[in-house]
Amino acid sequence: MDNSSTAADDQAKSPNAKTASLNGGQQQRPAGEPSSNNDHGVKEATKEALDTSGEVLLSTDGMATVSVGLSPEEQAEASFFRPYWTLEFAGTALFALLMIWCYGWLYLGAFWNPLTRLEDLHVSVLNCDVLPPTSSLNASFAPYMPVLAPRPLATSLLAGSIYNTNSPLGPGGGSGRSLTWDTASCPGVTGPRPCGTPEEEAACMQSLSNDVRQGGPWALLYFPSTFTTSYLSWYTYSGIAPQLQSLWAQYVIARGRCYSTYNYVSAVTTQSLVPGLSRSLTQALASNPAAVAATGLNLKFLATGITPVETDLAPVKNFGQHFASYIFCVLLWLGSTFMVVTSWQFKLPVERALMAPPPARPSATGPLEDGTQTEAETAAVQAKAEAAETERRHVRLGALAWALWVKGFVAAVFMFILSVLLCCLLWALGAGNEQFYKNAGQTIAFGWYMSWSFIAINALLLHFLGVERFSSISALILILQLTSASAILTTDLSNRFFYIGRGLPMYWGVRAFRTLWFGVNTDTMWLNWVVITAFNVVFMPLGLGATAYRVWTNGSWGRRGGVARPINVQMGGVVAVAM
Structure with missing residues (x-):
């Protein structure tokens, strides 16, 4: 064996002297030269390097190099988790944990307990109810009016519920579990009637309903001017005609604004408020049996109560x-x-x-054949x-x-x-x-x-x-x-x-x-x-x-990312390479 081969063997045995490239020796071959048997030799050297070392360096250009020459003692000392004991990996893991934690916080925090914030949903209440004129009542029925309807019925019912600070649906308590009720009015109306003439009342109702559709209050609860009159029509001796008129309150929504939100609004309005008003009315009637008997109340009213009439201005057929x-x-x-x-x-x-x-940019200066160059020639170059x-x-x-x-x-x-x-x-x-x-x-x-x-x-x-x-x-x-x-x-x-x-x-x-x-x-x-x-x-x-x-910038941001990092994975004496 000649001296050159002996020197090469000594260099291969050196602990940290040589690395073999996993690219098959392409960087060692001049451009345009066909593949030779030397490539097979390099690959064999690479395989031998993997068997002896198992230390891989991942570079930013997608290549991988294997460090050759670790002794068995050094391999035994290498920890399985060594690649993870770095500040960079700890920072990356912490960042990932915080990101996933933020995902959960956003999802759960947004919808955790919406019932505690119902007070942020506003509902307008338009009360147009008025007492019927005395001329429309029988003379024998008039003395019972201070007992049955001392003031407009809707006004009395609302005062005992949503405007009562002691009511579960009222503004008191600060629990946030009730809607915010805004009293609506009809501007420009004159006279004793709160909503003016029937034409003015209809126009006011149309305007407030459009506010709901255009993103104003979430709903409108409307009590018509005939609310008390309809209630009195259930009394046989009242003289109101026709008899047994439907006692209704209109509930105006625009479900297209947010389908899910209206589930909460409707639950409070149509499932709690209106049934609660009906119960309050029947309890008041039960406390005056003499007046009820004397005026001839139709007992079917106790089962009928107040009927909510829902009007959806922007219907959504399904979820x-x-x-x-x-x-x-x-x-x-x-x-x-x-x-x-x-x-x-x-x-x-x-x-x-x-x-x-x-x-490469050509040089602006360069010697001529005689070794000299004028300033004009330099400027031209x-x-x-x-x-x-x-x-x-x-x-x-x-x-x-x-x-x-x-x-x-x-x-x-x-x-x-x-x-x-x-x-x-x-x-x-x-x-x-x-x-x-x-x-x-x-x-x-x-x-x-x-x-x-x-x-x-x-x-x-x-x-x-x-x-x-x-x-x-x-x-x-x-x-x-x-x-x-x-x-x-x-x-x-x-x-x-x-x-x-x-x-x-x-x-x-x-x-x-x-x-x-x-x-x-x-x-x-x-x-x-x-x-x-x-x-x-x-x-x-x-x-x-x-x-x-x-x-x-020549693709400095465009190349595939990566960090050069050794990865040693040794299991039972066999070295596996993680790429």
């Missing part, structure tokens, strides 16, 4: 329609994340050319180099603009198709029978327009945080928007923290879809377009700028 108003936003967000990550992973040929290292550099920058700018246009066009087409498919989904689930306030074209247009802001936000996150951290932060923002967009429940029933949703795009997307489908908040539909436009104007340049910077 699925309500659910779709924010699932659309979620799916558009997920579609935008897919497009952003795909754009990161799959690069156009022009992008690869832009990311290639720039050619410099001017030529600067012109070449300027031309190269122009070419790169054109290529960059083309790459951004192509990727933006593909993303826009993808999101448009997704918006169309989502509308087809609504049509298919409803068997073509679901009627919406506006046509599907407006839904497609708004969803597509909103998806631009989603793409811009996710692109900015991806290029700023990197592909490793992007998914967790994007999911956190998605969950934050879900819980604060008044999508499942209105934020009025959540902690005040969730009012933050009004500064995020999904809140306005949910509002817009409910306007287009159910006809609520139609007066402020323009505001949804304005807010989404503001998000597009702010985040689209930022997202494009981040993408352009990544490509322009």
Whole structure:
């Protein structure tokens, strides 16, 4: 054996002297040279290195190197958990725990106990009830009026319930488990009647109902001016005609504002308040049996009581329609994340050319044949180099603009198709029978327009945080928007923290879809377009700028992420390599 082979053997036996590359020796072979038997030798050396060491270094360019030469004693001392005993891994694990903990806090915190915040839901009460004129009553019945109806019946019942601080439904106690009752009135009305003439009363009722539909109070409870008259018609000797008129109170809602929230509003109003008023009335009648007998009350009234008449100005046929108003936003967000990550992973040929290292810049100075160079010649060389550099920058700018246009066009087409498919989904689930306030074209247009802001936000996150951290932060923002967009429940029933949703795009997307489908908040539909436009104007340049910077800087942000780290996994004397 010659001296060169002996030196090579000594170097191979050195504990920390040599590393074998897992790329099959491609870096050792000149460009254009075909593969040779030497590659097989390198691979065999790599396999031997894995059998003896098992120490792997993962590099940022996707390669892996194996350190050769660890002694058996050093391998025995290596800990199985050694790769995890680093500050970087501890920080990453802590970050992951906090992210998942935040997911749970957002979901559970938003919907933990909405009953304690019912007082944040406002209901208007319009009481137009008046006593009937004395001329419409029998003379024999008039003496019993101070006992049966000393004042309008609705006024008496409301004073003992929602306006009574000692009542469970009243404003007292501070438990937060009762709605807030706002006394409504009819402006511009003159005369003794609180709501004016029947025509003025109808106009006032229409105006207050429209307030409910346009995002004002959550409901309107209306007692008509004939409420007491209808009650007295159940007395045989009252003289009211016709007899046995229905005693009703109208309950006006717009369920399209938030289907789930109205479950709480209706539970208090139609299942607690109105039945409670009926019980109070029957108990009062039972305490005056002589007056009841003398006036001839029809006992069927005790079983009938007050009838709530519900009027839904923006009906929602099923929970699925309500659910779709924010699932659309979620799916558009997920579609935008897919497009952003795909754009990161799959690069156009022009992008690869832009990311290639720039050619060496020619020297501005250089000796001539006689070893001298005049200043004019030096200036000419410099001017030529600067012109070449300027031309190269122009070419790169054109290529960059083309790459951004192509990727933006593909993303826009993808999101448009997704918006169309989502509308087809609504049509298919409803068997073509679901009627919406506006046509599907407006839904497609708004969803597509909103998806631009989603793409811009996710692109900015991806290029700023990197592909490793992007998914967790994007999911956190998605969950934050879900819980604060008044999508499942209105934020009025959540902690005040969730009012933050009004500064995020999904809140306005949910509002817009409910306007287009159910006809609520139609007066402020323009505001949804304005807010989404503001998000597009702010985040689209930022997202494009981040993408352009990544490509322009030779792809320093575009390569696959990774950290060079040794990984030793030794089990029962056999070394396994974790890649």
